Amino acid sequence: MSKKNEVSFFDGKGLRNDGRRLDELRPIELEVGVLDNASGSALIRQGGNRILVGVFGPREIHPKHLALPNRATLRCRYHMAPFSVEDRKHPAPSRRETEISKVIREALEPVVFTEYYPRTTIDVYIEVLEANGGTRCSGITAASLALADAGVPMRDLVVACASGKVGGKIVLDLNDFEDKYGEADMPVAILPHLDRVLLLQMDGNLTPKEFHEALDLAIEGSKRIYEMQKKALRDSYPIPDEPQEEEVVEVEK
Amino acid sequence: MTIMVEKRQLVTPGTLLAEGNYVLGENTFLEDGKIYAARIGLFNSAGRVVSVVGLRGVYVPQVGDEVIGKVVDVGLYSWLMDIAAPYPGVIHASDVFDGSYNPQKDVLSEVFNVGDYVLAEVASFDRTKDPTLTTRGRGFGKISHGHIIEIVPVKLPRLIGKKGSMVNMLKQETGCQILIGQNGRVLVSGRNREDEALAIRAIRKIEAEAHTRGLTDRIRILLEEEKKKGDVDE
Known part of the structure; x- marks a missing residue:
């Protein structure tokens, strides 16, 4: 395809179109507990992505026939806001969103101790406010934070990160441009402690050697995000430090 | 036989807590002989028991708990209660009327109506059935002020x-x-x-x-x- 060859992914210094090195993540900001009405919530900004996740439950399930006798049902909705992309996205769930909801649910289900809450549901709503590539990974990262914030018992936090091939090179955390015009995009979700892969998809072509290189890179990138996740969770419980306590004592005098 | 974190340290799900011959306390789980935290909370250990004191989470009913429920529905033989849990609570009419309940004579909504708050005790609950509540005994019943x-x-x-x-x-x-x-x-x-x-x-x-x-x-x-x-x- 001649059009692909016209696209350039790297500048003169070998940096990517947004100034990143090959193995560099987009800047990530994580915030936990942003919604008052949800049991747990999280907001992620990853480059041009902005995704809000709300978790409700464990709670009573409706319709009742979906209740499982031995464990909680995990329901997941990935949804893109109409204003999240350049051309207005029709708000009705598309084929793509239904699929992503399914793969995210399957990535989260193995970590949640659903057997602790039989006949109930845990609902995860992933709302993409702004999309710029790799939203399913950002969504998973934020969803596991929101689950932890809701106090749902879980084995570990799930982290996801994409890697892929653009302009003949293996790169980490593809943005929208690299995803669209690059050769391959591979989202990966893992359990960092237990070393398990929960999601592995690939769009495009990689040789077996490239595949292993990309997989290792995605896992390494995920582990970096995992540290940010833990920090975001800890930061949601601020510990009043000593000076504050001294202040209170002074007021008492 | 080592403990990896300090007492009262804030731990996140998946944090490695201890390795070796320890007893699992609440909010922990065992994987490959290692003990991990299952919930965000504060680490605690007492003797050989390691546990996490949770900071978030829903209420799971236990028999004998005193709960404050809110009436959401009045049926012919029972009240349906919201007890701020994943499961709805039920108070049977026979519990309030001492077994002499007659649906043709007695009106349940005169006892507890929709929106009323009721102090009750969890009488029965297991994984297969929704909890039943009882208002028999000391100080239980409708809450009138506060x-x-x-x-x-x-x-x-x-x-x-x-x-x-x-x-x-x-x-x-x-x-x-x-x-x-x-x-x-x-x-x-x-x-x-x-x-x-x-x-x-x-x-x-x-x-x-x-x-x-x-x-x-x-x-x-x-x-x-x-x-x-x-x-x-x-």
Whole structure:
């Protein structure tokens, strides 16, 4: 395809179109507990992505026939806001969103101790406010934070990160441009402690050697995000430090 | 045989807590001989038991718990209660009418109507059936006055304090009656609105700072300060 060859992914210094090195993540900001009405919530900004996740439950399930006798049902909705992309996205769930909801649910289900809450549901709503590539990974990262914030018992936090091939090179955390015009995009979700892969998809072509290189890179990138996740969770419980306590004592005098 | 984290350290799900011959406490799980945290909370160990004191989570009913429920539906033979849990509670008419209930004569909505708050005890609950509640015995039944607030149920032990030290201090300093339902609903009833508002403010502060040390002292200072302010105003 001649059009692909016209696209350039790297500048003169070998940096990517947004100034990143090959193995560099987009800047990530994580915030936990942003919604008052949800049991747990999280907001992620990853480059041009902005995704809000709300978790409700464990709670009573409706319709009742979906209740499982031995464990909680995990329901997941990935949804893109109409204003999240350049051309207005029709708000009705598309084929793509239904699929992503399914793969995210399957990535989260193995970590949640659903057997602790039989006949109930845990609902995860992933709302993409702004999309710029790799939203399913950002969504998973934020969803596991929101689950932890809701106090749902879980084995570990799930982290996801994409890697892929653009302009003949293996790169980490593809943005929208690299995803669209690059050769391959591979989202990966893992359990960092237990070393398990929960999601592995690939769009495009990689040789077996490239595949292993990309997989290792995605896992390494995920582990970096995992540290940010833990920090975001800890930061949601601020510990009043000593000076504050001294202040209170002074007021008492 | 090693413990990886300090006591009272804030841990996140998946944090490695200990390795070796330890007993699993609450909010922990075993994987490949290692013990991990299952929930965000504060690490605790007592003897060989390692556990995590959760900071968030829903109320799961247990037989014998005193709960504050809200009537959501009145049926012919029972009331359906919202008990701030993943499962709805049920009070059977026979429980209130001592077995002599006659649906043609007795009107359930005259006893508890939709929207009423009721103090009850969990009579039965297991994984297969929704909890049933009973209002028989000491002080149970409809709640007629006061304020009801909801707090995260896992933080109740902090509101109660060691041997009730925190809640007793709150009662003393604010002059309010404070009734704690195990499901996280707290009834505050005092002589006036101001007393109740102060008690509620203190409870909210306890909830927000449940994971910190020296909380009882900070709450005492807050209450004393507010009292002084009140005296000046008068």
